[in-house]
Amino acid sequence: METTMDCCEGLRSSVIPRRGVLLGGASFAAWAYLPKFARAADGRDPRLVVVILRGALDGLATVAPIGDPDYAGLHGSIALSSSGPNAAVGLDDFFSLHPAMPEFARMYREKKAAVVHAVATSYRDRSHFDGQDVLESGFAGPGRVQSGWLNRALEGLPKGERVTSALAVGPTTPLVLRGAAPTVGWAPVALPQAAEDTAMRLVELYQHRDPALASALKQGLALDKAAQGDDMKPKPGTNGAGAMRLVARGAAKLMAADDGPRIGALAFDGWDTHANEGGPVGRLAQLLGGLDGALAEFETGLGARWRDTVIVVATEFGRTARINGTQGTDHGTGTIALLAGGAVKGGRVITDWPGLKPANLYQGRDLAPTTDLRAVMKGVLKDQFGLAEKVLAESVFPDSSAVKPMQGLVG
Amino acid sequence: MARDSQSALVALNRFGLGARGGASGDFLNAASDPRGFVKAELARPNGVLLEVPGLQSTAALGKAVFDYQFEIQQARDAAAKQAAPATEGQPPADAKAQRRNFSLNSIAMDMAPREPPKEAPVKPPENRNTAVAPTEAMRPNAPKPPPAPLNIIQKTFRAEALARLQRAVMVDCGFTERLVVFWSNHFCISANKGGPARMWAGSFEREAIRPYVLGRFGDMLKSVEQHPAMLFFLDNQQSLGPDSRAGKNRNRGLNENLAREILELHTLGVGGGYSQDDVTSLANIITGWTYAGRLGQLGAPGSFVFNANAHQPGAQRVMGKIYDASGVAQGEAVLADIARHPSTAKFIATKFARHFVADDPPPALVARLADVFTRTDGDLKALATAVVDSDEAWNAPLSKMRSPYEFLVASGRLLAQIPNDPGRYLGGLNTLGQPLWAPAGPNGFPDSNAAWAAPEGIKLRLDISAQIASRLADGVDPRDLLELVAADAASSETRKTIERAESRQQALALLLMSPEFQRR
Numbered sequence: 001m002e003t004t005m006d007c008c009e010g011l012r013s014s015v016i017p018r019r020g021v022l023l024g025g026a027s028f029a030a031w032a033y034l035p036k037f038a039r040a041a042d043g044r045d046p047r048l049v050v051v052i053l054r055g056a057l058d059g060l061a062t063v064a065p066i067g068d069p070d071y072a073g074l075h076g077s078i079a080l081s082s083s084g085p086n087a088a089v090g091l092d093d094f095f096s097l098h099p100a101m102p103e104f105a106r107m108y109r110e111k112k113a114a115v116v117h118a119v120a121t122s123y124r125d126r127s128h129f130d131g132q133d134v135l136e137s138g139f140a141g142p143g144r145v146q147s148g149w150l151n152r153a154l155e156g157l158p159k160g161e162r163v164t165s166a167l168a169v170g171p172t173t174p175l176v177l178r179g180a181a182p183t184v185g186w187a188p189v190a191l192p193q194a195a196e197d198t199a200m201r202l203v204e205l206y207q208h209r210d211p212a213l214a215s216a217l218k219q220g221l222a223l224d225k226a227a228q229g230d231d232m233k234p235k236p237g238t239n240g241a242g243a244m245r246l247v248a249r250g251a252a253k254l255m256a257a258d259d260g261p262r263i264g265a266l267a268f269d270g271w272d273t274h275a276n277e278g279g280p281v282g283r284l285a286q287l288l289g290g291l292d293g294a295l296a297e298f299e300t301g302l303g304a305r306w307r308d309t310v311i312v313v314a315t316e317f318g319r320t321a322r323i324n325g326t327q328g329t330d331h332g333t334g335t336i337a338l339l340a341g342g343a344v345k346g347g348r349v350i351t352d353w354p355g356l357k358p359a360n361l362y363q364g365r366d367l368a369p370t371t372d373l374r375a376v377m378k379g380v381l382k383d384q385f386g387l388a389e390k391v392l393a394e395s396v397f398p399d400s401s402a403v404k405p406m407q408g409l410v411g
Numbered sequence: 412m413a414r415d416s417q418s419a420l421v422a423l424n425r426f427g428l429g430a431r432g433g434a435s436g437d438f439l440n441a442a443s444d445p446r447g448f449v450k451a452e453l454a455r456p457n458g459v460l461l462e463v464p465g466l467q468s469t470a471a472l473g474k475a476v477f478d479y480q481f482e483i484q485q486a487r488d489a490a491a492k493q494a495a496p497a498t499e500g501q502p503p504a505d506a507k508a509q510r511r512n513f514s515l516n517s518i519a520m521d522m523a524p525r526e527p528p529k530e531a532p533v534k535p536p537e538n539r540n541t542a543v544a545p546t547e548a549m550r551p552n553a554p555k556p557p558p559a560p561l562n563i564i565q566k567t568f569r570a571e572a573l574a575r576l577q578r579a580v581m582v583d584c585g586f587t588e589r590l591v592v593f594w595s596n597h598f599c600i601s602a603n604k605g606g607p608a609r610m611w612a613g614s615f616e617r618e619a620i621r622p623y624v625l626g627r628f629g630d631m632l633k634s635v636e637q638h639p640a641m642l643f644f645l646d647n648q649q650s651l652g653p654d655s656r657a658g659k660n661r662n663r664g665l666n667e668n669l670a671r672e673i674l675e676l677h678t679l680g681v682g683g684g685y686s687q688d689d690v691t692s693l694a695n696i697i698t699g700w701t702y703a704g705r706l707g708q709l710g711a712p713g714s715f716v717f718n719a720n721a722h723q724p725g726a727q728r729v730m731g732k733i734y735d736a737s738g739v740a741q742g743e744a745v746l747a748d749i750a751r752h753p754s755t756a757k758f759i760a761t762k763f764a765r766h767f768v769a770d771d772p773p774p775a776l777v778a779r780l781a782d783v784f785t786r787t788d789g790d791l792k793a794l795a796t797a798v799v800d801s802d803e804a805w806n807a808p809l810s811k812m813r814s815p816y817e818f819l820v821a822s823g824r825l826l827a828q829i830p831n832d833p834g835r836y837l838g839g840l841n842t843l844g845q846p847l848w849a850p851a852g853p854n855g856f857p858d859s860n861a862a863w864a865a866p867e868g869i870k871l872r873l874d875i876s877a878q879i880a881s882r883l884a885d886g887v888d889p890r891d892l893l894e895l896v897a898a899d900a901a902s903s904e905t906r907k908t909i910e911r912a913e914s915r916q917q918a919l920a921l922l923l924m925s926p927e928f929q930r931r
Contacts, residue, residue, distance in 0.1 A: 055913035128913050130890060146886060172885045194877035198917050201908055202873060202924050208904040210926040212864060272913030393412030 473713015
């Protein structure tokens with residue numbers, strides 16, 4: 001644990017802002033991984049970016065099974081439709097993509113993006129923290145392990161002449177990238193102010209427990225908005241669409257460099273859509289627009305490297321199939337993973353579709369998972385970096401030999 | 412083992428600096444014997460002292476700051492001489508006047524920033540070869556030149572701040588540290604007064620406050636009023652008795668600043684029964700209370716000295732009593748008397764109860780504390796014990812806001828972040844309006860909810876909490892931390908809010924902002 005309490009710098013103008021800072025990770029002076037990148041045979045120089053969506057993405061709202069007769073009823077007022085002013089974009093004759101993601105739709109058409117549906121980690125409960133632990137640690141259950149599967153994948157790579165390390169975007173290294181292998185960190189200029197969602201949750205807590213603080217906080221937030229002007233505009237440092245693009249642009253530039261990191265991980269918060277999730281427009285739509293913009297930034301920023309890149313977008317679990325009483329969805333199980341990048345064998349929705357009939361739902365509530373997310377990750381790692389199945393089954397995703405790498409994701 | 416979680420909250424938060432994280436067991440210890448947990452620190456009188464290698468005495472620091480300022484002054488004089496179209500061999504006519512205006516004070520203000528130095532410079536990448544430079548798009552401004560090396564004043568301030576913060580984060584309960592902060596704020600100086608004040612802010616607290624926190628009020632009073640930091644802060648080193656030798660020779664006279672604050676803020680309190688004549692008399696009495704300067708004509712540079720040349724001769728009447736002793740003893744006698752005055756007992760008791768119990772403290776408690784103060788001749792350990800023994804302190808709802816200092820230290824304790832650099836704490840304290848050792852006036856930082864629960868302050872606390880969380884939430888489980896903070900005294904609403912947060916970061920920010928963490 002770092003010994004400096006990194007709490008208080010950089011707020012407003014009162015303190016020197018952190019700008020484009022590279023925070024040293026573990027010492028990696030003698031680390032010689034990722035030779036020219038292990039793919040001399042075909043001349044490729046592969047890159048992998050893992051994007052974690054914290055809060056549990058509603059996969060059914062993002063890639064909607066419009067062809068499933070039960071979908072529209074379950075998702076009710078927020079269900080996507082293939083017609084109307086904000087029509088979802090058909091991916092095939094069954095699935096349609098949320099209209100806030102035109103870039104992903106284009107990549108899909110160009111066969112540089114794919115969807116894996118009805119996917120989940122091995123975690124079956126409904127706690128964000130434990131779910132994120134499982135997603136990032138790569139272990140079968142929440143075990144408070146202090147290393148992540150992406151870091152252990154780095155360790156499993158053949159050592160070579162090139163000194164480099166993985167890129168952790170954000171003020172701390174996400175668990176998925178923590179461990180023995182070296183990382184560098186980078187965070188964009190703007191510091192995170194408390195996200196609006198956090199503030200709203202706090203207002204609600206105060207309203208129940210501490211009315212004086214509720215009133216003070218509400219006034220403080222209002223003052224803040226007045227000072228910042230139009231609160232619909234994306235603010236730097238918050239988790240809005242603009243911030244997602246900014247983060248992706250910076251990460252892409254770093255990873256595009258000849259001696260840049262080949263592997264990166266970043267996380268976007270804000271996907272816990274319990275209330276007012278919105279359909280083709282609204283809160284989730286804004287977030288998806290931000291994610292879409294981030295993917296486009298990677299495409300642009302990686303330039304010639306995009307050809308050899310795979311981006312995997314994953315989340316800790318999904319959301320209930322049926323909307324709740326507040327036009328949102330609660331914690332569920334099956335969801336989607338998205339793949340994008342020049343190296344992706346795309347233009348496909350890969351799924352063993354379980355169906356949305358009441359009897360087919362997991363615990364009568366959730367899209368039943370039919371694909372283990374580890375199979376997707378393993379498939380990507382195997383195809384991109386040539387990691388052996390044994391390494392994947394034993395050290396990267398311990399005790400997972402029963403989960404076979406998904407074939408042919410990269411082409 | 413009896414377990415009283417509500418009382419544990421009182422022990423940890425109302426009296427202490429919050430539960431430490433890790434395996435400290437603070438909450439369980441506090442729950443099994445709440446009063447014992449708080450009072451344990453009172454049994455270790457030397458535990459209040461802060462003796463850290465490298466921290467120097469006020470005199471040594473005084474000499475260092477005088478020498479430093481002298482060098483600066485010389486350099487400026489030389490620069491001014493060069494710039495001015497000087498007549499050969501003669502200093503410019505106004506050089507002397509210029510120098511007179513050039514008080515030590517103003518030089519120090521130029522040298523030492525008004526605000527505490529902020530910013531820990533950001534940790535550089537460990538391997539510059541791989542440290543891929545962020546591109547222009549990410550870095551709209553040109554890279555800043557490396558920060559100038561810290562001067563002796565800034566270095567000293569940071570070292571003193573670090574020592575205090577480390578103690579606060581590591582100490583068992585924190586009750587005695589809370590007492591230190593209380594008394595340090597009662598007898599505050601401001602580091603923003605100038606170089607010597609910034610240099611001495613830490614040593615003032617170490618020398619004039621800490622040794623007496625469990626001792627006698629009268630001893631603390633004398634020590635404080637004779638400390639160079641206080642004499643500088645309230646200008647007493649400039650005050651000359653009108654009829655003293657120095658006063659007659661020079662075009663200067665009495666400065667009542669320190670005398671007024673002694674009566675108004677340090678002892679009797681506003682309405683404590685003193686008049687303007689008492690202020691003037693006391694000001695006369697303490698003329699000559701000063702510290703030795705760089706050349707050490709009166710004593711070791713930076714040490715308290717009595718300058719008989721500046722002292723107003725003769726007897727003076729204060730609060731109806733004649734003081735005719737000569738020299739420094741005259742003032743010491745006044746301080747000893749007003750330390751025992753009933754107004755002082757009432758003023759201190761009220762402030763003490765307000766700090767530890769409620770903005771509007773129960774009158775019965777105030778009366779009892781005043782009585783203890785009087786009966787024990789200002790025994791501050793007895794006073795502290797009395798408030799811990801009072802039922803009011805354990806029964807009153809936890810309605811006070813933690814001050815920014817208490818909040819940041821409690822966060823550091825919970826997250827087991829022992830600082831090795833004070834920068835982030837100092838920055839946070841600035842942001843939240845409680846810059847370390849630098850209140851806006853001699854009345855110190857406010858001690859009320861109105862001050863600390865203001866809208867902008869709460870919003871800033873939320874931003875700071877989010878920032879702490881964004882850096883430190885990885886690898887901790889906020890649900891476990893809630894157990895350490897409040898265990899079963901946590902409200903179900905707070906528990907649910909934390910459990911339902913969408914990420915560790917969010918959960919930790921919400922925990923740090925929860926009433927259980929913000930109120931004491």
